[in-house]
Structure formats: structure tokens, C-alpha cells
Amino acid sequence: MxxxxxxxxxxxxxxxxxxxxxxxxxxxxxxxxxxxxxxxxxxxxxxxxxxxxxxxxxxxxxxxxxxxxxxxxxxxxxxxxxxxxxxxxxxxxxxxxxxxxxxxxxxxxxxxxxxxxxxxxxxxxxxxxxxxxxxxxxxAIPIVRPLRESLVGDEISTVIGIVNGTTNYILDKMDTVGSGFAETLAEAQELGFAEADPTADVDGFDAAAKAAILSSLAFHSRVRSADVHREGIAEVTSADIASAREMGCVVKMLAICELTDEPEPRVSARVHPAMIPLSHPLASVGDAYNAVFVETRSAGRLMFYGQGAGGxxxxxxxxxxxxxxxxxxxxGALGPGESNYASRGIAAMGDVVTRYHIRLEVADTPGVLATIAQCFARHGVSLQTVRQQTLAETAGGEKQLAEAQLVLVTHQATDQALQATVDTLRGLSEVAEVSSVMRVEGN
Incomplete structure (x- = not known):
């Protein structure tokens, strides 16, 4: 030296x-x-x-x-x-x-x-x-440099990550301990995993900013936070966690960055809670840890895991x-600059295709299931599984209108078609409540 x-x-x-x-x-x-x-x-x-x-x-x-x-x-x-x-x-x-x-x-x-x-x-x-x-x-996870340099000769198709330790901690404890969202958030704040004002984390702003950066690097196009579809975890319930477990899944807050095919390659960037199968590499990421899963044409599947925050x-x-x-x-040298040569457009969230888990509270009367199924069919959404459970049949010793819970999982459908279906369901007299709508990713 x-x-x-x-x-x-x-x-x-x-x-x-x-x-x-x-x-x-x-x-x-x-x-x-x-x-x-x-x-x-x-x-x-x-x-x-x-x-x-x-x-x-x-x-x-x-x-x-x-x-x-x-x-x-x-x-x-x-x-x-x-x-x-x-x-x-x-x-x-x-x-x-x-x-x-x-x-x-x-x-x-x-x-x-x-x-x-x-x-x-x-x-x-x-x-x-x-x-x-x-x-x-x-x-501490090395992910920017691999996307920016190590994989620059490859073609990246998908980047899926758990990039916020606070939300991962909360969802992990809701799953493993069985506590509710508010209770777990308070615990996370006491332990220093969540800020006094947790909005940036639980509402997805932090993850959306990271998704924008990952998308920009992976797909050589400028992506800003405003381009990222964002949903938080405040509406995730213990019932959602239990439904995921029954399906062999776990609920995770995901940043999903991918290229869509039709009508031309566009960047899709979104942040939201989702059910993923236990077999998925991200399913086992617990506590406040982060992980990023990358799929490429030549290198195949890569996983980056470690501590995502802290001094x-x-x-x-x-x-x-x-x-x-x-x-x-x-x-006297310089590292890489910005790579935005592709200049791909941003895909509309309505065009994103995935599966969905929907939970409905309905009247337990003849023909209700057929009405629900017709509603999905009308919007071009195919049902994969339907599970029904009677919730209540009597109250105060007198016969009341029976209520049932329907848990439905769809085949792949566009977000636009699913949202139209849910809007129609909410207008049906047979449907007392659309309790939950959550995406199912990873398979």
C-alpha cells in the first residue's frame, strides 16, 4: 500500500x-x-x-x-x-x-x-x-450489487422479497403464537422492531420504495414508488392466518416485481400480504429477517437471506x-451507472394475474352456492375449491336464519376481474359480508 x-x-x-x-x-x-x-x-x-x-x-x-x-x-x-x-x-x-x-x-x-x-x-x-x-x-443482504452487476448478463423474470422486518415479525408471530394484529404490533414496538408510528412499515410504504428500486435494477427501467401497487397488513386477521394454514400456506408481506407478457413486456411492481405455500423458499423466513428470491433465465432460482435492518x-x-x-x-475508475435502456412501461394492477382466497359470510339457504358460483363465472373467474361451514342456526332459543361461511380459492384470474366479482358479491342480498380477499402467490 x-x-x-x-x-x-x-x-x-x-x-x-x-x-x-x-x-x-x-x-x-x-x-x-x-x-x-x-x-x-x-x-x-x-x-x-x-x-x-x-x-x-x-x-x-x-x-x-x-x-x-x-x-x-x-x-x-x-x-x-x-x-x-x-x-x-x-x-x-x-x-x-x-x-x-x-x-x-x-x-x-x-x-x-x-x-x-x-x-x-x-x-x-x-x-x-x-x-x-x-x-x-x-x-446487510447483498441484493443491489447482484442485480446491478453479478446478474447483469442474465435475464431476470421475477424478484419476490420479504423486505420489511417489522411486517414479517408481526405476521410470523400471528402465525406461530396465534395473537391478533394489534397485540403483535404492540409487542413489536416494545421490542424495538416497530417504530412508535408504524405507518411506513405496516401500510407498505417502506416495502414499496424497496420494490421500486428492485424493479428498476432488475428490468432496466425507471420505477418510482408511485408506480408500485401498495396494500398494508392491518386488515390481516387471525382467520386469514388459520385459512392459510389449512391450505398448507403461510401469510407473508411480499414485494413482487415481475414482467408481464401481454400486450408487450411491462414492469409489474406490487406490495401486499399474500398466502404462499410452505414449500416456497420464502415461507420459512421468520422473525424480523428479510429475504429476496430471484428467478432468471440462465442462473435459475437464487435466494438471498439475512438481517434486513438494524445499525x-x-x-x-x-x-x-x-x-x-x-x-x-x-x-481512477467508476462503477456502473444507471441502466434504464429498456424503458419498459408500468403494468396496470388490474392486468396482474394470480389466484385469490375469498371468505364470505352468507345466508345458509338453498341456491346460495349456485348464485355465488354464477357471480364468479359472470366475470370469468374460475373456482378451484369451495369450503362451507355453518356458523349459527339458533339464537335465544328461537330458530333464526342460518348463516354460513364460504371459503373460496380461485384459479388464476386478473385483478380487474376479481375486483369486479367482489364488487358484485357485495351487492348480493345473500351475502352478508365479504370478510377477506387475499392473493395466493407462489404456485
Missing amino acids: PQDQPPLQVALLGCGTVGSAVARLITEHGDDLAARIGRRIELAGIAVRRPQRARSLPGVPAELITGDADELVRRPGIDLVIEVIGGIEPARGLILAAMANGASVVTANKVLLAEDAGSLFAAAEEYGVDLYFEAAVAG APTASAVLGDVVTVARNRVR
Whole structure:
């Protein structure tokens, strides 16, 4: 390693759970990192919103703390900027300023990448710098680089992932312990798996941003969060979990990215709870773990599994990018830029084809099943299985109108046809309630 070369100067934006872990790793493992890069790296400054609080963090050099992020990224001699503050602004402005100053950027900002990756890549190309973002999707799991580099010579057809640890923890505990959604969410908050405001996780916003990034990489087309169909898990009930178990399935919150065939290849990106068979590789992913399942033409099926969040795991992904970008800097090279040559359109959710599980509360009278079946047939939706259970026949000692529960599983149908069927069912006098509609994926 050349001894006469000055250290590469690194600016760190943000010093929360991830940022403080990154700062400690850079300072504590300086010799190892230098040996891997071929040149030392040195923290030039750490920008935070509350400098006084950050100066008391263990392992974080207090003398490097500053409240002026804009000055830091524009400071002469900065080679690399690490952005872990999140959100759209001021992160976007700071990243663009850093690139204009000649610095390469490593970011974990999934929200910004899913919203405006195009302008970031354009700036990186204009100023001849790198943009790396492994930590933006699935924490420590290496999935961005395989899609961006390792599989770039292959044709990817599908990327399906469990990319949010909070929702996976909740659904896993509802399945294994039998508790309800609200109870399990409260437990997840107590254990630190869920935020005090869990909206981004349980309503699918976090997973949708990651699905947009995965789709963009896999299918060489720009996909934004707004292009991703999103449904949360708040409506998943214990009855849904039990029905899945009876079918030999488990309920998971999935990010599904795939190409549709008709009338031309389009990108379909969606995030929602779904039943998947126990034989599927993602079915056994429990607790707060993440996993991404990729199908390609040549390499076949690949599975990436590990910790998808947390300070140390995410910092590991950040440091991996730092080493790569620093090596490029030493060699005068650049990594890959944006690959959006395909420019595929976004498929409408109504055109997505899958199977469905529907649970109905109906009057237990002659002809009801035939009426229900005709409703499905009218919309071109074929039924695979039908199961009926009588719920109640008497109340207060007097004969009442019997109610029954129908559990139906369809063959593959478009989302548009299924939604039209459900709308019609809700208008039938024989149907007291459409209790649940859930997709069945994976076979």
C-alpha cells in the first residue's frame, strides 16, 4: 500500500443508529480498511441536526461533529460522502452538492432513490463520480450489487422479497403464537422492531420504495414508488392466518416485481400480504429477517437471506460500498451507472394475474352456492375449491336464519376481474359480508 498518498477524505451525513455504527467501524477498523482499499480513509466530518447530542455518542469522534451539512459536502478535498439521514430533502440537495464538488456518494436512502434516482444518476454521470446504495434495500443482504452487476448478463423474470422486518415479525408471530394484529404490533414496538408510528412499515410504504428500486435494477427501467401497487397488513386477521394454514400456506408481506407478457413486456411492481405455500423458499423466513428470491433465465432460482435492518447490519452494507467506491477512487475508475435502456412501461394492477382466497359470510339457504358460483363465472373467474361451514342456526332459543361461511380459492384470474366479482358479491342480498380477499402467490 502506498505510504505517500494522503488519506481519502470521507464526510458522513447523519449519526443515528446506522451513522454512528458506520463512524465507529471506520475509526476502529482503519488499518483493515486501508489494506483492502490500498489507501487509508479518514472521517473529515460528521453532519447532524443536533451536534450537542451527537458529541456524547460512544465511539464517535466529538471533534468531527458539525451542524453545517452544506459546508461539509462542499468542503475542498472531500472524496466520498456517506448519506444516512434519509428522506427527500435536505438529502437530495446535499447529495447533488457533493457530486458537484467531485465526491462520490454512498447512500442508504431508499425513499429518495425510489422517488428521484434519475436525477442522482444523471448528476453522478455529469460529474464523473460513483453512486452506490446497497444499504437502501434489505440491510446487510447483498441484493443491489447482484442485480446491478453479478446478474447483469442474465435475464431476470421475477424478484419476490420479504423486505420489511417489522411486517414479517408481526405476521410470523400471528402465525406461530396465534395473537391478533394489534397485540403483535404492540409487542413489536416494545421490542424495538416497530417504530412508535408504524405507518411506513405496516401500510407498505417502506416495502414499496424497496420494490421500486428492485424493479428498476432488475428490468432496466425507471420505477418510482408511485408506480408500485401498495396494500398494508392491518386488515390481516387471525382467520386469514388459520385459512392459510389449512391450505398448507403461510401469510407473508411480499414485494413482487415481475414482467408481464401481454400486450408487450411491462414492469409489474406490487406490495401486499399474500398466502404462499410452505414449500416456497420464502415461507420459512421468520422473525424480523428479510429475504429476496430471484428467478432468471440462465442462473435459475437464487435466494438471498439475512438481517434486513438494524445499525450494525446496515452499516456493514454501507461499509461494503465505501470500500468499493474508495477502490474506484484509488484506481481512477467508476462503477456502473444507471441502466434504464429498456424503458419498459408500468403494468396496470388490474392486468396482474394470480389466484385469490375469498371468505364470505352468507345466508345458509338453498341456491346460495349456485348464485355465488354464477357471480364468479359472470366475470370469468374460475373456482378451484369451495369450503362451507355453518356458523349459527339458533339464537335465544328461537330458530333464526342460518348463516354460513364460504371459503373460496380461485384459479388464476386478473385483478380487474376479481375486483369486479367482489364488487358484485357485495351487492348480493345473500351475502352478508365479504370478510377477506387475499392473493395466493407462489404456485
